[in-house]
Amino acid sequence: MNKLILFCISLIVFSACQNKPTKTEEVDDGFMPPPIWNSSMQNMKQTMISLQPYIFNKVLFNDQDNFQFLSKSIHKLAIESANIKHDPMILNRDPTVRFVAHQFADELQRADENFKGSWKEYSRSQLVKVTSYCLECHTRLHQGPAFQKDDMEAPFMKTLPVADQIEFQVAFRKYDSAYKMVIENLSGKIKNKESNFKIDRVVQLGLLISVQYLKDIEKTLKITQAIDHNPSVPAYLKQSNEMWKKSIENWSHQGNINTLVQIRSLVSGRISEIEDMRAISALLQLLTNDLNQDELGEALMLTGQSYEALHAISVMSLDENYYESCIRKTPETKWAPICLKKLTDSLVMGYSGSGGTRIPWHVTAHLEELKNVIKKSEANK
Known part of the structure; x- marks a missing residue:
């Protein structure tokens, strides 16, 4: 059991983030204690599983034939999120974790309201954003729940585009397998047949893994080398790659950064992502x-x-x-x-x-x- 008990715990990343903290007088609004899952989590899990194909498909989500199903399902998530109980322990190490916990429920409520209004696409973006909270929670300090192999083998997972598969590998903190998938797709070892394959997104996710999560300069260099050696990579990515190389060169001179002064200097001299x-x-x-x-x-x-x-x-x-x-x-x-x-x-x-x-x-x-x-x-x- 990790020392820091995070609020995003579930067998599936989609179901991990639908909680609403109960406001208390002792804690500032937006900085709530982490939840303890109750039986309502299972209902939310099933609802999110049924919503997955629609959330990640703009056409299906906006199809009028699906309105009643989506309206009912989204509203159900918003209602059930209020039934989550909470642990009285308050996280002290990172106050923003509690802030994000509070925002989970708010996003669901707003998604429900916006879907019934005239902001359906914004509602979809909010539902996708709920997943981003899970990704953030699971990756921020390399702490939280451990995941089983079966968690990454859900049938729906394999139907996702490559970039989405990489993203969820990250959500489950399977950084090595996610990075391997990035390199395979960038090097041309895997001939991607997706009609809408987004190589730029794969590249950026690869950088996110090697830079932000693994802090591995060598793995980051391998990404730039894969881009250099792949003739099918678009010209605009080749140009961006030159900027990434400059950032990596600076990284090699600067080493690790730990203080606010160092961080301030880093972002003020921003070269790339x-x-x-x-x-x-x-x-x-x-x-x-x-x-x-x-x-x-x-x-x-x-x-x-x-x-x-x-x-x-x-x-x-x-x-x-x-x-x-x-x-x-x-x-x-x-x-x-x-x-x-x-x-x-x-x-x-x-x-x-x-x-x-x-x-x-x-x-x-x-x-x-x-x-x-x-x-x-x-x-x-």
Whole structure:
């Protein structure tokens, strides 16, 4: 049993994250204790299994013939998440873990509301994002539940595109097998027959594994070498590869980074995504230390900033959570207004499209509430 009991525990990664913390007077909103699964988890597990093909298929999800089934299933998840009991133990090592736990339930409730409204695609993105919380939980500090071999052999898993298979290997912390799959696909050892094979996503996931999770510069170099030696890799990836090589060269000179000063310097001299991956890895560890308010605010802001820079990679971006965490935990610092602006910009972007920007009332109300958190703190100075 690991020392840190994480809230994402389940046999399937999809079912691991549908919990709603109970608000208590002793704990700030958004920083809740981890849940203890009850019998409701099994129901959620089955519901998520039935939803999997739709969540990862835009056409099926938006097909009117599937509306009743999806509406009922999504609502069921939102309702059942409220039935999860909670462990009174509060995680102290990383306050953002509890924040993410609180957001699981919120995402489900919003996905339910948005699906019934006119934001179906945003609802789908929220359901995908729920999975990203599981990935984040299982990979952040290499702690949490151990998984059995059978967990990775679900029939549905093999029907997923290569990139999604790699992603779920990561979710189960099977880094070596995920990395092997990346190299095989990049080197041309496996002739991929997928009509929509996204080699750029495979490359980025490979970097995520070797840089952020394994912190292995040699494995990262092998990815760049595989790209160099594969003539079928698109030209734009070849160009990006040159930037990754420069980042790796800097990495070889800098070595490991541990302090806020080092992390700040790293991201300010950003060359490619590799700097953000290294920063996140270091920041997640730094957040387990005893930081003063100013240090905590900056660390949370930098974490959100790096996650935002990695938005295009997989579904693991949790920048909005870290920005909100920055506001709630350090409202009196100079970082809170910065985080509020970054959060606002991110949310506006999420609700923007060809038809303009349509921000739901609850999002506007939520931002206003966060503004008041800062104002209240300023008034108390």
